[in-house]
Amino acid sequence: xxxxxxxxxTREALLRSAAEIFDTDGFVSASLSAxxxxxxxxxxxxxxxxxxxxxxxxxIEQAAEQRxxxxxxxxxxxxxxxxxxxxxxxxxxxxxxxxxxxxxxxxNDVVLRxxxxxxxxxxxxxxxxxxxxxxxxxxxxxxxxxxLGALADxxxxxxxxxxxxxxxxxxxxxxxxxxxxxxxxxxxxxxxFMLPRLVPPGTGPQKGx
Amino acid sequence: xxxxxxxxxTREALLRSAAEIFDTDGFVSASLSAxxxxxxxxxxxxxxxxxxxxxxxxxIEQAAEQRxxxxxxxxxxxxxxxxxxxxxxxxxxxxxxxxxxxxxxxxNDVVLRxxxxxxxxxxxxxxxxxxxxxxxxxxxxxxxxxxLGALADxxxxxxxxxxxxxxxxxxxxxxxxxxxxxxxxxxxxxxxFMLPRLVPPGTGPQKGx
Numbered sequence: 001x002x003x004x005x006x007x008x009x010t011r012e013a014l015l016r017s018a019a020e021i022f023d024t025d026g027f028v029s030a031s032l033s034a035x036x037x038x039x040x041x042x043x044x045x046x047x048x049x050x051x052x053x054x055x056x057x058x059x060i061e062q063a064a065e066q067r068x069x070x071x072x073x074x075x076x077x078x079x080x081x082x083x084x085x086x087x088x089x090x091x092x093x094x095x096x097x098x099x100x101x102x103x104x105x106x107x108n109d110v111v112l113r114x115x116x117x118x119x120x121x122x123x124x125x126x127x128x129x130x131x132x133x134x135x136x137x138x139x140x141x142x143x144x145x146x147x148l149g150a151l152a153d154x155x156x157x158x159x160x161x162x163x164x165x166x167x168x169x170x171x172x173x174x175x176x177x178x179x180x181x182x183x184x185x186x187x188x189x190x191x192x193f194m195l196p197r198l199v200p201p202g203t204g205p206q207k208g209x
Numbered sequence: 210x211x212x213x214x215x216x217x218x219t220r221e222a223l224l225r226s227a228a229e230i231f232d233t234d235g236f237v238s239a240s241l242s243a244x245x246x247x248x249x250x251x252x253x254x255x256x257x258x259x260x261x262x263x264x265x266x267x268x269i270e271q272a273a274e275q276r277x278x279x280x281x282x283x284x285x286x287x288x289x290x291x292x293x294x295x296x297x298x299x300x301x302x303x304x305x306x307x308x309x310x311x312x313x314x315x316x317n318d319v320v321l322r323x324x325x326x327x328x329x330x331x332x333x334x335x336x337x338x339x340x341x342x343x344x345x346x347x348x349x350x351x352x353x354x355x356x357l358g359a360l361a362d363x364x365x366x367x368x369x370x371x372x373x374x375x376x377x378x379x380x381x382x383x384x385x386x387x388x389x390x391x392x393x394x395x396x397x398x399x400x401x402f403m404l405p406r407l408v409p410p411g412t413g414p415q416k417g418x
Contacts, residue, residue: 022331170377190371
């Protein structure tokens with residue numbers, strides 16, 4: 001293996017191990033030696049990549065920010081469209097699908113999950129705002145839906161943003177101690193209640209599946 | 210002041226100081242000497258009342274559990290009714306009013322707030338489950354409303370429980386870093402979206418105020 005490739009793998013192993021330990025023990029309790037042990041890496045190698053525990057947390061949050069951006073895609077109202085979000089996708093279906101991808105990834109990707117957990121830790125000052133990033137994306141999605149006439153009469157995008165952003169953050173917070181809250185079934189219940197009230201009768205997704 | 214009264218006041222000062230420090234610094238970072246200093250109490254007095262930092266956290270969570278019970282009152286479907294929840298109160302109005310009282314208290318009562326925060330800390334094993342207690346109360350309130358025919362046709366109590374429980378926990382989690390999420394205005398937006406979809410047209414509270 002080339003030297004550079006080995007360095008990239010070591011860095012990734014350290015990020016993943018740190019995320020696992022932050023996720024279960026919290027930032028303050030996490031010890032650098034436990035992170036090295038789990039990654040199978042010497043403490044010298046850790047300090048080559050990360051100057052401190054704070055530098056590890058920063059790197060996890062930056063990685064989580066990028067991963068969240070991959071999950072959501074660009075702002076739904078933005079001019080430049082990627083292939084992942086073509087103009088002809090129903091905007092509310094896109095919101096439902098994106099929330100489902102986010103929950104899948106929160107279950108499977110410990111770096112993303114640790115990024116969100118770090119954002120709630122009183123003893124850690126985040127430099128990124130994942131909750132804000134998610135909320136802003138939801139707001140763009142709903143304004144875009146409103147512009148396209150895809151919201152039911154009298155439904156105010158700003159009220160729906162509040163409900164969807166608060167609920168999904170609540171699922172994530174509750175899911176930390178009870179994984180059932182991060183299940184697709186629980187999310188399905190949420191959309192089952194929301195959708196018939198969100199879109200005009202007979203249009204858009206009606207079931208959240 | 211009688212000796213016993215002084216002991217009660219010292220204990221309360223310690224609980225409040227510990228709650229303030231857990232709330233801002235988290236459980237692991239909180240130091241016993243900072244708690245003593247803030248309470249204006251010697252470390253001997255602290256150890257007379259609480260054997261450890263964990264004992265303080267336990268006592269805060271138990272106090273928060275009692276305060277939450279005072280906010281909600283008894284189970285809305287329970288036979289024994291208190292004066293605080295007479296049988297003729299609209300069950301959905303009762304849910305709205307209770308959520309408003311909870312938000313008021315989360316803003317004003319640091320012991321209640323620290324109880325909820327401790328429940329999310331990865332490094333602390335709670336012996337009480339405030340989120341579960343709140344969720345169970347919401348479930349009772351909605352089943353009671355359903356029994357009384359106060360829910361709109363086709364509205365399933367279990368779906369609404371999921372939305373209301375997840376949202377209010379999300380408000381609380383987001384409010385830790387941005388107090389606007391715990392404002393009555395934000396909660397009003399939530400109920401403004403929910404209520405017209407929750408109760409039959411022309412019945413019950415329609416505005417969440």
